[in-house]
Amino acid sequence: MPVSATALAHTNPALVQTIQIELGDRSYPIMIGSGVLQSPSSWSGLPRAATAVVVSNLTVAPLYLAAVKDALAPHYARVLEVVLPDGEAHKDWHSLNTVFDHLLAQACDRRTVLFALGGGVIGDLTGFAAACYMRGVPFVQVPTTLLAQVDSSVGGKTAVNHPLGKNMIGAFHQPVRVLCDLDVLRTLPDREFSAGLAEVIKYGPIADAEFLDWIEAQLPALMAREPQALLHAVRRSCEIKAWVVGQDERESGLRAILNFGHTFGHAIEAGLGYGEWLHGEAVGCGMVLAAELSHRLGLMPAAFVTRLRGLVERAGLPVRAPDLGVQRYLEWMRVDKKAEGGEIRFVVIEALGRAGLRSAPDALVGEVLAAHTG
Amino acid sequence: MPVSATALAHTNPALVQTIQIELGDRSYPIMIGSGVLQSPSSWSGLPRAATAVVVSNLTVAPLYLAAVKDALAPHYARVLEVVLPDGEAHKDWHSLNTVFDHLLAQACDRRTVLFALGGGVIGDLTGFAAACYMRGVPFVQVPTTLLAQVDSSVGGKTAVNHPLGKNMIGAFHQPVRVLCDLDVLRTLPDREFSAGLAEVIKYGPIADAEFLDWIEAQLPALMAREPQALLHAVRRSCEIKAWVVGQDERESGLRAILNFGHTFGHAIEAGLGYGEWLHGEAVGCGMVLAAELSHRLGLMPAAFVTRLRGLVERAGLPVRAPDLGVQRYLEWMRVDKKAEGGEIRFVVIEALGRAGLRSAPDALVGEVLAAHTG
Numbered sequence: 001m002p003v004s005a006t007a008l009a010h011t012n013p014a015l016v017q018t019i020q021i022e023l024g025d026r027s028y029p030i031m032i033g034s035g036v037l038q039s040p041s042s043w044s045g046l047p048r049a050a051t052a053v054v055v056s057n058l059t060v061a062p063l064y065l066a067a068v069k070d071a072l073a074p075h076y077a078r079v080l081e082v083v084l085p086d087g088e089a090h091k092d093w094h095s096l097n098t099v100f101d102h103l104l105a106q107a108c109d110r111r112t113v114l115f116a117l118g119g120g121v122i123g124d125l126t127g128f129a130a131a132c133y134m135r136g137v138p139f140v141q142v143p144t145t146l147l148a149q150v151d152s153s154v155g156g157k158t159a160v161n162h163p164l165g166k167n168m169i170g171a172f173h174q175p176v177r178v179l180c181d182l183d184v185l186r187t188l189p190d191r192e193f194s195a196g197l198a199e200v201i202k203y204g205p206i207a208d209a210e211f212l213d214w215i216e217a218q219l220p221a222l223m224a225r226e227p228q229a230l231l232h233a234v235r236r237s238c239e240i241k242a243w244v245v246g247q248d249e250r251e252s253g254l255r256a257i258l259n260f261g262h263t264f265g266h267a268i269e270a271g272l273g274y275g276e277w278l279h280g281e282a283v284g285c286g287m288v289l290a291a292e293l294s295h296r297l298g299l300m301p302a303a304f305v306t307r308l309r310g311l312v313e314r315a316g317l318p319v320r321a322p323d324l325g326v327q328r329y330l331e332w333m334r335v336d337k338k339a340e341g342g343e344i345r346f347v348v349i350e351a352l353g354r355a356g357l358r359s360a361p362d363a364l365v366g367e368v369l370a371a372h373t374g
Numbered sequence: 375m376p377v378s379a380t381a382l383a384h385t386n387p388a389l390v391q392t393i394q395i396e397l398g399d400r401s402y403p404i405m406i407g408s409g410v411l412q413s414p415s416s417w418s419g420l421p422r423a424a425t426a427v428v429v430s431n432l433t434v435a436p437l438y439l440a441a442v443k444d445a446l447a448p449h450y451a452r453v454l455e456v457v458l459p460d461g462e463a464h465k466d467w468h469s470l471n472t473v474f475d476h477l478l479a480q481a482c483d484r485r486t487v488l489f490a491l492g493g494g495v496i497g498d499l500t501g502f503a504a505a506c507y508m509r510g511v512p513f514v515q516v517p518t519t520l521l522a523q524v525d526s527s528v529g530g531k532t533a534v535n536h537p538l539g540k541n542m543i544g545a546f547h548q549p550v551r552v553l554c555d556l557d558v559l560r561t562l563p564d565r566e567f568s569a570g571l572a573e574v575i576k577y578g579p580i581a582d583a584e585f586l587d588w589i590e591a592q593l594p595a596l597m598a599r600e601p602q603a604l605l606h607a608v609r610r611s612c613e614i615k616a617w618v619v620g621q622d623e624r625e626s627g628l629r630a631i632l633n634f635g636h637t638f639g640h641a642i643e644a645g646l647g648y649g650e651w652l653h654g655e656a657v658g659c660g661m662v663l664a665a666e667l668s669h670r671l672g673l674m675p676a677a678f679v680t681r682l683r684g685l686v687e688r689a690g691l692p693v694r695a696p697d698l699g700v701q702r703y704l705e706w707m708r709v710d711k712k713a714e715g716g717e718i719r720f721v722v723i724e725a726l727g728r729a730g731l732r733s734a735p736d737a738l739v740g741e742v743l744a745a746h747t748g
Contacts, residue, residue: 050715077715097467104538109714132506134711135533135544136624159509164478170509171545250510337508340483341424 015182015231019238021154022246026174030154030238034227036181037064037142043071047138047176049111052076055099055126056117057086060144063187068117068142076113080106084122089275091121091161093169099129110134113176119145119192120152120279124167127158131173141178145188146196147280149180150203150237151258155245161274165335166266172250180238182230194316195280197222198261200233201311202287203240205304206257209353211236212311219314256338257355260347261287264321267332271324284317285372292368293360294348304349321373326366333365389556389605393612395528396620400548404528404612408601410555411438411516417445421512421550423485426450429473429500430491431460434518437561442491442516450487454480458496463649465495465535467543473503484508487550493519493566494526494653498541501532505547515552519562520570520604521654523554524577524611525632529619535648539709540640546624554612556604568690569654571596572635574607575685576661577614579678580631583727585610586685593688630712631729634721635661638695641706645698658691659746666742667734668722678723695747700740707739 016033036042052072056065061083072079082102084095103112116126116139123141130139141153159170185193200222204212214232215222221229241258248255265286268277277285291308294300313319324332330344338345338357344365345357360368390407410416426446430439435457446453456476458469477486488511490500497515504513515527533544559567574596578586588606589596595603615632622629639660642651651659665682668674687693698706704718712719712731718739719731 093467093471100536100543101538104536104542104709107709107713107716109716110711111714132543132545134542135531135546157509162474162478164475168478168508169474169506171506172509335478335481337484339481340485342481342483 015227017231017235019235019242021174021242023174023249026156028174028176028178030178030180030242032149032180032182032234032238033231034182036179037067037071037184040071042179043075046075046140047111047113049076049113051078051080051106051108051112052115053080053082053103053108053112054115054117055082055084055122055129057084057122059086060118060122064117064144064184068115072115080108084125087275088121088161088269088279091125091274093160095125096129096160099126100133103133108133110137112137114139115142116140116153117142117144118148119143120148123148123153124157124159124170127156127173127175128160128170131158131171136173138176139173141175143178143180144184145192146185146234147192147199149185149234150196151199151241153178153180154238154241156249165332166270166274167337168335180234182227182234185225185230190316191278193225195278195284197315198280198284198287198312198317200237201308201315202258202260202283203237205287205291205308205349205352206260206347206355207240207244207353208236211240212352216311219311223316256345256357257347259338260349260355261290263333263336263338263344263346264289264329266336267324267329268322270332271328272322277318281318284312284315285319285321288312288319288372289321289368290346290348292371293346293365294350296364296368297348297358297360299348299350304352319372321369323373326362326369329369330362330365389601391605391609393609393616395548395616397548397623400530402548402550402552404552404554404616406523406554406556406608406612407605408556410553411441411445411558414445416553417449420449420514421485421487423450423487425452425454425480425482425486426489427454427456427477427482427486428489428491429456429458429496429503431458431496433460434492434496438491438518438558442489446489454482458499461649462495462535462643462653465499465648467534469499470503470534473500474507477507482507484511486511488513489516490514490527491516491518492522493517494522497522497527498531498533498544501530501547501549502534502544505532505545510547512550513547515549517552517554518558519566520559520608521566521573523559523608524570525573525615527552527554528612528615530623539706540644540648541711542709554608556601556608559599559604564690565652567599569652569658571689572654572658572661572686572691574611575682575689576632576634576657577611579661579665579682579723579726580634580721580729581614581618581727582610585614586726590685593685597690630719630731631721633712634723634729635664637707637710637712637718637720638663638703640710641698641703642696644706645702646696651692655692658686658689659693659695662686662693662746663695663742664720664722666745667720667739668724670738670742671722671732671734673722673724678726693746695743697747700736700743703743704736704739
């Protein structure tokens with residue numbers, strides 16, 4: 001049953017803030033706040049089409065799919081849904097084809113607008129489906145996890161995993177809008193919330209030393225999911241991401257710094273099998289390893305490793321790397337997308353708030369792993 | 375065994391002509407002529423990388439793969455190959471994944487350059503693989519069929535087929551260079567050559583009435599594959615395509631005119647099962663149907679239908695549509711990418727050398743089919 005605009009208008013506009021991603025004719029707003037999903041303005045002014053398709057998963061759909069479909073009903077003649085299984089293990093060809101099968105079986109044309117309602121897996125997969133369906137249709141990100149709100153839903157990186165590597169098959173395809181409703185974070189399990197904090201923490205060392213101080217001071221408020229703390233964390237994370245993506249949309253340089261902790265992290269995820277650790281957990285531990293590498297390359301003092309490790313641990317994230325063996329770590333990291341000519345390139349911290357790309361001898365990587373494994 | 379530049383330098387530079395596709399930082403040259411594959415300049419100045427991967431098929435590889443790999447050897451530390459089965463039926467997910475599996479198993483990084491050595495199927499599929507592998511790597515088109523040289527290799531449309539529709543999953547991804555060697559057309563079977571002529575003929579009615587006159591006059595020379603006739607046909611076709619693509623890279627308007635004959639044609643291909651008719655055969659017959667529709671919409675005289683039908687027939691192409699039944703034609707055409715809100719949009723000829731998009735009542739489409747079926 002469609003809900004009228006009046007019935008939905010109980011949001012507090014003072015709490016909704018908008019950040020613009022500046023990418024010329026691909027620019028778009030990120031709307032952040034409480035009640036975003038229930039605000040009629042979140043859903044107006046989107047590309048006109050006969051059909052909207054909401055892609056979600058079995059965990060999120062029971063919570064928010066009906067409300068989103070109701071909100072879309074006034075704007076589209078048909079509002080369809082595709083509900084996929086939950087989890088990183090399903091971010092694959094098979095799920096992607098499930099989406100395509102639905103779109104074609106329902107004769108969706110190339111104006112069709114897709115809506116990604118879920119976490120990073122749904123966002124990345126739906127975005128890639130939108131990039132490829134009839135060579136590109138518009139899509140809207142409706143991230144329901146902290147991780148997706150502060151990282152994966154912003155910036156247009158879309159992908160699916162391949163058995164030989166994470167996010168190996170994908171596209172740069174910007175959404176037309178990102179809707180970050182802080183209220184939905186209330187239903188997020190603690191483990192998922194902590195995983196999102198890993199990406200929030202990331203922005204401090206790579207771009208904003210003051211933000212790192214703020215996160216350390218406000219971690220209890222964040223863990224308690226206090227609205228004002230969440231708003232600042234999500235907004236500042238999105239601001240930094242918007243600034244980086246605006247300068248380097250297709251990761252020819254600067255953008256790679258957003259991958260701090262991800263080179264080690266991807267190896268952990270792939271090495272254990274996707275879904276064993278959450279992406280954010282692997283990134284949390286990966287940041288500790290990357291901090292250690294920054295230290296051993298002579299860039300940062302040992303105290304930085306201790307500080308970051310403490311913060312990651314307090315955020316409820318693992319800080320000991322699984323014992324895959326150094327060789328397997330190196331093998332997985334050599335298929336990292338930043339690698340060139342077989343040489344792994346790590347995002348390292350050069351000073352608090354500034355990151356860069358460096359390679360490192362295998363032996364040094366082995367020492368880094370030895371210091372934080374098991 | 376790598377062949378030295380000196381040994382390869384037996385081409386006649388006077389016969390190699392270059393057309394530039396103007397797309398800002400995605401601009402690229404089309405090199406057309408005899409001996410293009412053997413000219414060292416064809417292979418120099420491409421993006422630098424450790425690895426080149428030539429994607430070809432079981433028909434083309436025995437003829438030209440060794441020569442292309444030799445030509446690439448001086449420029450890349452590794453020159454790998456992926457050889458797929460031949461035919462439109464293999465332009466699918468499975469073949470695409472075969473390419474990805476090879477690239478990842480060989481640890482190809484995101485600078486890797488792909489080379490599409492083959493016809494339209496190899497070009498479209500390799501281009502889409504390049505669009506998606508690690509979110510985009512550069513690729514070079516080396517079209518070995520007339521159809522690919524005059525149409526599919528130019529303009530950056532890449533795709534694979536889905537069981538429910540042709541080219542439904544794809545991307546706009548421009549090649550960094552197109553190498554059209556007219557010599558390779560000598561080994562093309564007559565049926566494939568005729569299929570290519572369909573796309574050459576297409577450019578006349580949609581954009582250049584004089585070119586249509588020229589094709590009619592020179593058809594015997596073209597069918598005899600005389601070098602000067604081929605050079606003009608390929609060059610003029612590429613010029614027209616370059617002009618259209620330069621104005622409308624992502625088919626928001628004008629570019630759709632390149633689909634003259636393709637709406638009916640795709641329905642024929644899909645309805646019969648991919649590979650039963652060659653794409654160019656379906657386009658040839660589809661142009662006759664689209665000409666008939668243009669006539670019945672009051673845009674063109676009956677003499678135009680007769681003229682185009684005669685030319686298509688003389689080019690060795692079918693002019694009678696298979697009897698799929700009007701309903702099945704309509705169903706397939708409704709999933710055409712140009713359709714919007716369930717309304718099929720046909721490319722019609724408004725005047726010789728000028729095309730436009732129109733919809734038509736189902737009954738009229740039925741009359742068009744009835745006039746040319748069986």
